[in-house]
């Protein structure tokens with residue numbers, strides 16, 4: 752497991768941890784019983800026929816109830832963690848920064864919405880399947896991610912944050928995370944979205960607030976301004992022509 756690099760996801764890490772432990776314990780018991788049955792009831796002579804048992808009500812009840820109990824327990828803890836990671840908006844603290852992530856066939860655009868660093872102007876950065884974009888994030892600041900897709904369903908995933916969410920056209924999906932360690936990470940699309948899905952990669956740079964502000968100012972100076980929801984640059988490029996008539 753990658754170590755969790757955002758404040759809100761420690762409980763996802765713990766859920767995995769305990770689920771694996773439970774699975775290992777159940778696995779050991781099952782393997783043990785299989786081993787026991789193989790040895791204890793092995794054929795001892797060529798005409799040895801085992802006792803033919805047709806029904807055993809207690810065992811049938813047990814192997815119906817036990818898996819249901821396991822599912823109920825996993826479901827309970829999954830729901831609990833889900834509620835902790837995705838609290839209702841009314842219970843969220845105001846995010847320090849807001850980024851609109853645009854996933855489109857087949858790359859990403861990151862809009863840094865109305866940030867103070869740029870005097871309230873929205874700036875963006877974008878990439879292509881050949882030239883991965885980089886998402887910059889400030890360390891120890893709560894970032895709200897709004898997810899937008901102009902075409903099909905994608906999924907925004909940074910494995911080090913132990914978290915992903917689908918980017919669904921026409922649907923307001925969002926979440927908040929607080930990256931807590933400076934470093935460079937990778938991100939990818941986790942929903943099969945077409946021919947070049949596997950090239951929908953991006954980099955993530957978690958930096959100090961000063962470096963983050965400087966980067967946004969640089970984007971502004973480069974003229975990367977205005978909310979950008981999908982660019983031709985992503986669609987039209989050598990070797991990655993869109994199909995004829997596939998205008999969106």
Ligand SMILES: [Cu+2]
Nearest residue numbers: 905940944951
């Ligand atoms: Cu995708």
